[in-house]
Amino acid sequence: MIEVDYSVYLVTDSTMVPESSTFLKQVEDSINNGATLIQLREKKLSTLDFIERAKQVHELTKQKGIPLIINDRIDIALAIDAEGVHVGQDDMPAILARKLLGPNKILGVTCSNVEEAKTVAEEGIADYVGLGTVYKTNTKKDVKDPEGTGPIGIRKMLQVLFKYQKDTGKKIYSVAIGGINHSNANKVLYQCSIPGYGLDGLAVVSCIMANEDAGKATRELVEIILSRPEWTKNITETRSKCQLEDKLKSLRQNKPLVHHITNNVVKNFSANVTLAIGASPIMSELPEEYEEFASTIPNLSLVLNLGTPSSNLMEVFKHAIKVYNKHGKHILFDPVACGASKARLECSRILLNTGQVSVIKGNVGEISSIWKLTSTYEESTGNQASLMQGVDSIADLSEDQIIEIGREVSIDFKTVVVITGVNNYVIDGYTFEKIKGGHQLMSYITGTGCSLGSTIGAFLASAADGNFKSTFNVFDAVVGAVELYNLAGNNAGKVSSSPGTFMTNFIDQLYSMSVAQ
Template sequence: MVESKLSVDYSLYLVTGRDLLPNGKDYLESLEESIQGGVTLVQIREKHADTGEFLQIARASKEICRRYNVPILINDRVDIALAIGADGVHLGQTDMPVDVARKLLPSTAIIGMTCNTVEHVKKAVEDGVDYVGIGPVWATQTKKLTSPVVGVRGLGPLLEALEGTDVKAVSIAGIKSTNALHCLHGAVSIYGRSLDGLAVVSDIVASTDPYNAAKKIAGIVQAFKASPLPCFSTFPPSYASESVKRQVGELLSAVKRFSPLVHQITNTVVTTQSANATIALGASPIMATAPEEMGDLGKVAGSLLVNFGTIQNLDGMLVAGFNYNLKRKPVVFDPVGIGATTYRRTSATTLLNAWQATVIKGNSGELAALANSQEVQAKGVDSVGQGFADPVTFVRNLARKERAIIVLTGITDYVSDGTTVVRLSNGHPYLGEITGSGCMVGTAVATFCAGANLAEEARRSTNADTAGDAKLVRGDMLVAAVGGVLAITVASELAAARADVQGSGTFLPALIDELGALTPEKLATYGKVDVM
């Protein structure tokens, strides 16, 4: 009878490192507390111990792991794994080949492989590994990196290489409780393949309280797995356009009722008119860029807009998004002119690897640059050419790739959560004749997102069953994004039709007036919404 392989839960994968232990903390004590806190798999990693010491540590570790029925793997050393009867090994790209390890180890042994590229993943699958450790996601002090940082957004292609296989995947390098949810949420292929777990080192091993350190991350992973996909609500295929407009109207009412504080890091050209648009919709603006303020603002504001039309404080943007993610509040990213310079492209990558955007909004040139598509070119902040041949497919795929709501602005606007695409056909040519109309769309989207989040928090406060989910934000962000676009475009049509508007100079103040006069009824009457 052929013995079957052990069933492994990769959710919280602890990699040991005795050199990281805090003063006075015993290694075995820390290991046991970590397992009690929720560690589901342990890898013993000893890069500097001689064979005798490694063997002693591995045997003692195995005793503890067996006590809690947690599988134990050995890093690199097949001989140590054989000597103690470990459950398997983890191999690096320069370690013993998988086929050789298979011949030496029992048929039931678990073999994992570190993979930094798509080619690595494909080769590991071909070699018959049981799981891959993909990354490095972030830079780390626990191990000298020999491969470039992949980043959260770079994990998707590696996961795509696992499609159609039973090979599991964990992310490696720099994983902590503060970025665990961003990593789980952001690391997904366009086909929906996600991580099976997180490999953690210092956040647990270096803690004076490894039980609670492990418990915190384990809770994040468990909650995410219980509700893995969309942290955004999606429209069923039969959802009617009129219902979408009704919900947008409800969000406008919520904005006016809650008057959320909308934090905006935006370009200097549009600060005043963006603030005025926020006030007109019924919310309160705050324009703050200093990194020192972000922790406090993340606690009190309803949403964050990051618009880097004039990139002046990248550190503030980094810290802001991180804090709003921690507080599960919406982050709207407007990568203005991203295709214009290398600095803008690298800055966008840095930001999106540091935190998870809830909504990403841009014109066709900007979103094409973000997606590394050559279909549409940009000149400064403007798109060049006719736009995407198939905008519906483009926004749907980009939403899946970025795990965010995508807003594609233009003569016709498209909004997608990766499943549903909503086409919006309002707007007036005057919008293209004033500076910052696109930036005001970002402001309006952030305002509606804040209203949606606060309305959902109010609902959840009366329902304890939904209080512990793993969603990065709460509320229907697809509807909120649609609402932000409609607010500006419907108001633009109403403003342009006024007798006192004679051109772009008189149009801007009239637009602010009409934003202030918007009602759910006007949105329902004039909104041109098609659910694709």
């Protein structure tokens, strides 16, 4: 079997070639500038014309020593002695394809869900799988999920492949396909991985085949694939373990701006909390200004609160995530009441598939619902009972269970998890802090949970880990925000007799601890 580099996998499409170029020129320019594997996909050519085109492409790939994969047509692959074949779920069965190809040719199979990945693993005859579609794409119309399986679905399939490798000692390689381009390539590689296992490459179509300069497009794609996503730059796992006062100094010095896309019920309270700790709030649902925000404001974060979702607001959410990811700005996601209905959990799935968030904050019921989206969650063994009543958690879990669920969410989504309640848990993988909750009067005021998100957002925007260095530890900053918020709540509760007086005293406490020092 030949050595295969799956990293930059070009799937051809002759219908996309710009007028200024030709099909063969697009392929040749890509091969000469970094493409490592070519799949020839032709759905409408006659057999004779397909053979002729395959011969021409094969001459180009052989010159560079890279494999040529023929999509679906085993007869074409055998006719020109191509290195391999890729079959979809509706094409020839993989077992029969292997019999016809023999043991020494490359065989790839499309997988769009866990069951298909399990079948490939059970057969154990494929060399690689194409996982997807990742995102919505115009090149494939007949897909089971028009919006794409997203990184969440890819990770679930990677768990199947990882188990196969551990059980057999053999590896089935994997590439992601569907809607991948220069804007999201390194994000896909970052998000589509599980501990100890990740993708071997990305399959792309239009971002090269439709580009006026296929060579340049390929070079830039290779560079992006080899680079770190913007939001990971300057992030360190080394904890500073600074005191809260050091973190508040960072907050005061940087005067952060917190962009809220939140529900109407809590906007005023969230804005007042943000101001009380020395940050500035902005409530904007105007997508046209997000690029300007994210590209020009240095100490900026986004608080995305699912609160009152709608079809229009979902599009605003998705656009904001993409823009903030592009510029490496931190995002806090608050999946309000995501366990109250299937529709809300689906909204959370879509948003978490759209991009990377730095923090997921919720009560036990909300985080337990997000846990159902992880690659390690199994329907047959997981808790199927309702975890929420409206926005309130009704999950009855032990502390160990809460921490384990938070840990699995944190690891799968590569994020810091905050679980609120009588005790608060800040979890980053196997690191966690337990922080005593604020005061019982907080439960009588709408928005106290949401405005914790505002406080965390301010600490994120100002890199307030207390370290005063070029690197930033997200976990330390989040711990500081949760400590401040709950300490202020506890202090306010001691001098309050009712929810009304508590609200005023709480804002005063936040101000006195954060600004009036």
